[in-house]
Amino acid sequence: MRDVAIIGVGHTKFGRATKSSLELFSEAALQAMDDAGVTGREIEALFQGAALPGFEEGQVMPAAFSAAELNLGPIPAIRYEGACASASVAIRDAVMWVASGTYDIVLAGGVERALLMGTAFATRTFAMSCHSPTEAPVGLTFPGVFAMAARRYAVEYDIPLDDLREKMAYVSIKNHRHGALNPLAQFYKKMGNLKVEDVVNARLVADPLTLLDCCPFSDGAAAIVLCDADKARKYTDEPVYVLGTGLASGGALSKMGDLTKPISRVESARSAFRQAKLEPKDIDLLEIHDCFTIAELIALECMGFFGWGEAATATEEGETELGGRIPTNMSGGLIGKGHPIGATGASQVYWIVKQMRGEAARGNQIDPVPEYGMTDTLGGDFGTLCHLILGRVRRG
Amino acid sequence: MAGRAQEDIEKELSKNYITLSYAEYEEGLRNGKLLGLRCQSCGRITCHPMPVCQWCGSRDMECMELSGDGELLTFTVIRVAPEGFDAPYVPCLVKTSEGPVIIARLDLPPEQASQELIGKKVKMSGTYKYEGDKYSAGAHVCPVFKIIE
Numbered sequence: 001m002r003d004v005a006i007i008g009v010g011h012t013k014f015g016r017a018t019k020s021s022l023e024l025f026s027e028a029a030l031q032a033m034d035d036a037g038v039t040g041r042e043i044e045a046l047f048q049g050a051a052l053p054g055f056e057e058g059q060v061m062p063a064a065f066s067a068a069e070l071n072l073g074p075i076p077a078i079r080y081e082g083a084c085a086s087a088s089v090a091i092r093d094a095v096m097w098v099a100s101g102t103y104d105i106v107l108a109g110g111v112e113r114a115l116l117m118g119t120a121f122a123t124r125t126f127a128m129s130c131h132s133p134t135e136a137p138v139g140l141t142f143p144g145v146f147a148m149a150a151r152r153y154a155v156e157y158d159i160p161l162d163d164l165r166e167k168m169a170y171v172s173i174k175n176h177r178h179g180a181l182n183p184l185a186q187f188y189k190k191m192g193n194l195k196v197e198d199v200v201n202a203r204l205v206a207d208p209l210t211l212l213d214c215c216p217f218s219d220g221a222a223a224i225v226l227c228d229a230d231k232a233r234k235y236t237d238e239p240v241y242v243l244g245t246g247l248a249s250g251g252a253l254s255k256m257g258d259l260t261k262p263i264s265r266v267e268s269a270r271s272a273f274r275q276a277k278l279e280p281k282d283i284d285l286l287e288i289h290d291c292f293t294i295a296e297l298i299a300l301e302c303m304g305f306f307g308w309g310e311a312a313t314a315t316e317e318g319e320t321e322l323g324g325r326i327p328t329n330m331s332g333g334l335i336g337k338g339h340p341i342g343a344t345g346a347s348q349v350y351w352i353v354k355q356m357r358g359e360a361a362r363g364n365q366i367d368p369v370p371e372y373g374m375t376d377t378l379g380g381d382f383g384t385l386c387h388l389i390l391g392r393v394r395r396g
Numbered sequence: 397m398a399g400r401a402q403e404d405i406e407k408e409l410s411k412n413y414i415t416l417s418y419a420e421y422e423e424g425l426r427n428g429k430l431l432g433l434r435c436q437s438c439g440r441i442t443c444h445p446m447p448v449c450q451w452c453g454s455r456d457m458e459c460m461e462l463s464g465d466g467e468l469l470t471f472t473v474i475r476v477a478p479e480g481f482d483a484p485y486v487p488c489l490v491k492t493s494e495g496p497v498i499i500a501r502l503d504l505p506p507e508q509a510s511q512e513l514i515g516k517k518v519k520m521s522g523t524y525k526y527e528g529d530k531y532s533a534g535a536h537v538c539p540v541f542k543i544i545e
Binding site: 120121123124127128131134135137138140143148151155161203205208252253254259 | 418444450469470471472473474475476477478479480481485487488489496497498499500501506509511514515524526529531532533536537538
């Protein structure tokens with residue numbers, strides 16, 4: 001298998017869009033192609049994440065139309081659906097096809113217009129990635145899933161629930177602080193100075209999670225250009241290499257065992273580390289799937305950055321902040337930046353690449369630039385997990 | 397004549413791979429029964445039903461009825477509901493006394509939902525009927541449990 005590099009990235013403003021999904025994706029794709037200095041003729045295939053386009057705009061098969069709108073010619077163009085992990089799953093497959101030698105240059109990314117659906121219908125359609133025969137009739141929602149996980153976290157690690165809620169609040173405070181500094185974020189210049197009381201006293205969505213424990217519904221797109229690593233320097237002086245990928249699947253929540261240690265997240269992260277021949281201690285920066293505050297804590301532990309039950313206190317103590325042991329979600333994460341579900345994985349990659357070039361927003365940029373970064377993207381209630389490890393140097 | 401006889405193809409089609417279907421599981425719930433499967437290979441119980449044992453993957457399973465007794469593992473109060481549901485209500489996970497964990501609703505006024513309930517004994521007390529929408533393949537039921545003091 002060949003090494004694969006990212007040579008260009010693009011990202012729309014996240015929030016409420018007035019443009020169609022096709023236009024949003026085109027914007028991100030053209031930005032990425034300009035960034036890479038490639039023309040449409042050079043793109044050999046398109047891998048597009050999109051979770052719910054049928055419900056948003058009555059559009060299925062959006063990837064073919066995206067390729068057509070970009071005048072890429074009759075190239076293979078495939079939509080990937082892994083709920084909120086759709087873009088990461090698309091990128092992982094794109095990496096595989098380039099690594100296999102089938103294509104030299106491809107476009108990957110994702111798009112979503114979740115805000116368009118309104119809260120009640122968006123909540124319904126998001127819940128479609130729960131187990132439909134048994135979880136749909138209950139009326140389970142995603143905040144509900146993570147609310148149940150938060151209660152288990154409190155039990156497993158013997159933390160009084162009110163104390164855990166305060167520790168979780170630090171995830172929201174941190175991610176909103178960085179989202180408020182990120183001009184592409186949904187909450188740019190908003191909520192950058194939250195207090196613990198603001199988070200725990202906000203309106204309850206699913207006890208014990210409040211609105212400020214949750215990411216928003218969002219519209220937006222992000223895209224990247226991937227290239228055979230041997231050819232990457234023809235296009236850029238700063239290629240970022242995909243060193244490892246992981247993908248794993250889960251089942252119905254009731255059959256997942258311990259909700260604080262979902263096996264799909266553990267296995268996916270491990271396989272990415274194995275492929276990259278790296279360990280958590282090697283990673284300088286994380287963009288992880290903080291769909292809810294508790295989700296960030298569970299992810300940090302499943303990926304091996306903290307021991308079981310230790311991420312809550314570590315977060316409270318600033319270990320995941322800029323200058324801490326492992327800066328996490330310096331883009332604002334899903335909570336501060338927004339979560340257009342089909343685009344999120346590509347957005348995570350975009351921000352790791354920007355960090356490696358020293359181009360993240362002031363107040364969010366790591367100094368010195370990170371050598372290794374990692375993404376974590378979750379689809380459904382632990383149904384689809386994907387991890388990508390990126391680096392500024394090729395594998396040895 | 398080239399090709400395979402239609403009768404042979406039809407015979408293959410008639411082979412049953414599902415010992416307890418979701419429809420039969422729901423029908424059981426409507427009759428007040430929590431149905432599951434006992435694995436003839438490892439002896440453990442699968443519930444909700446699957447085509448193979450949820451523990452060992454064996455296909456050799458027989459239908460059985462669970463007691464409806466269990467322990468409350470976790471729960472939440474949904475305050476923001478999906479289209480088609482009226483908040484508040486209380487989803488929960490129950491560890492049945494036979495072993496498998498199932499998703500259900502808890503029959504509890506939302507204002508009484510407190511963390512101390514986790515670990516309490518619960519018993520199946522009925523069903524919640526979801527009328528369904530355009531995307532749900534019809535109406536469905538889920539089990540409802542209540543706390544046993």
